[in-house]
Amino acid sequence: xxxxxxxxxxxxxxxxxxxxxxxxxxxxxxxxxxxxxxxxxxxxxxxxxxxxxxxxxxxxxxxxxxxxxxxxxxxxxxxxxxxxxxxxxxxxxxxxxxxxxxxxxxxxxxxxxxxx
Amino acid sequence: xxxxxxxxxxxxxxxxxxxxxxxxxxxxxxxxxxxxxxxxxxxxxxxxxxxxxxxxxxxxxxxxxxxxxxxxxxxxxxxxxxxxxxxxxxxxxxxxxxxxxxxxxxxxxxxxx
Numbered sequence: 001x002x003x004x005x006x007x008x009x010x011x012x013x014x015x016x017x018x019x020x021x022x023x024x025x026x027x028x029x030x031x032x033x034x035x036x037x038x039x040x041x042x043x044x045x046x047x048x049x050x051x052x053x054x055x056x057x058x059x060x061x062x063x064x065x066x067x068x069x070x071x072x073x074x075x076x077x078x079x080x081x082x083x084x085x086x087x088x089x090x091x092x093x094x095x096x097x098x099x100x101x102x103x104x105x106x107x108x109x110x111x112x113x114x115x116x
Numbered sequence: 117x118x119x120x121x122x123x124x125x126x127x128x129x130x131x132x133x134x135x136x137x138x139x140x141x142x143x144x145x146x147x148x149x150x151x152x153x154x155x156x157x158x159x160x161x162x163x164x165x166x167x168x169x170x171x172x173x174x175x176x177x178x179x180x181x182x183x184x185x186x187x188x189x190x191x192x193x194x195x196x197x198x199x200x201x202x203x204x205x206x207x208x209x210x211x212x213x214x215x216x217x218x219x220x221x222x223x224x225x226x227x228x229x
Contacts, residue, residue, distance in 0.1 A: 105161070109158045
């Protein structure tokens with residue numbers, strides 16, 4: 001199976017600051033990297049994803065960057081707002097041999113708190 | 117409305133009493149999966165299904181069973197629940213296994229006494 005390490009486990013920032021969460025993966029064949037956001041008491045929801053044929057993808061205040069050489073991808077949130085407070089998860093599908101086997105491994109999660 | 121539903125949302129039971137958590141999606145998704153969420157451990161995959169009659173183990177399958185007789189339904193069965201299965205459970209579905217957004221159900225909070 002895959003091994004996904006996510007850091008930090010908690011992150012506290014002031015409103016307006018930037019936040020960065022990093023995930024490291026083990027399978028060099030992996031080529032799809034999603035990020036999910038889970039608000040308190042709610043279900044996880046996809047906020048952004050990236051495929052390995054691009055190095056960066058942006059959607060308003062959030063962006064994901066991918067470094068395939070170092071095998072890590074990061075979530076960047078700029079101009080943070082209190083409503084960004086949530087748990088964020090990275091994920092990596094199993095891609096053994098280039099064929100999807102259906103397994104999906106999530107990182108351990110990062111609790112982001114944005115202070116007003 | 118496109119959605120994934122789970123039932124029950126909350127369940128308190130006792131050790132050894134068989135239970136089933138239902139999961140249903142109305143999006144004609146091929147892929148369905150079950151996860152458990154525990155503090156500090158993130159979301160761990162229990163079982164997944166690539167399509168009807170095709171199921172496979174995730175990272176933590178022990179003590180669970182699943183079936184996929186119809187495309188829309190993917191029930192999770194605990195034949196003999198134990199206290200270490202106390203957790204928050206999420207069902208999810210996606211168009212296919214790869215490159216696709218996972219749509220999660222609302223979650224089922226299970227307590228095994």
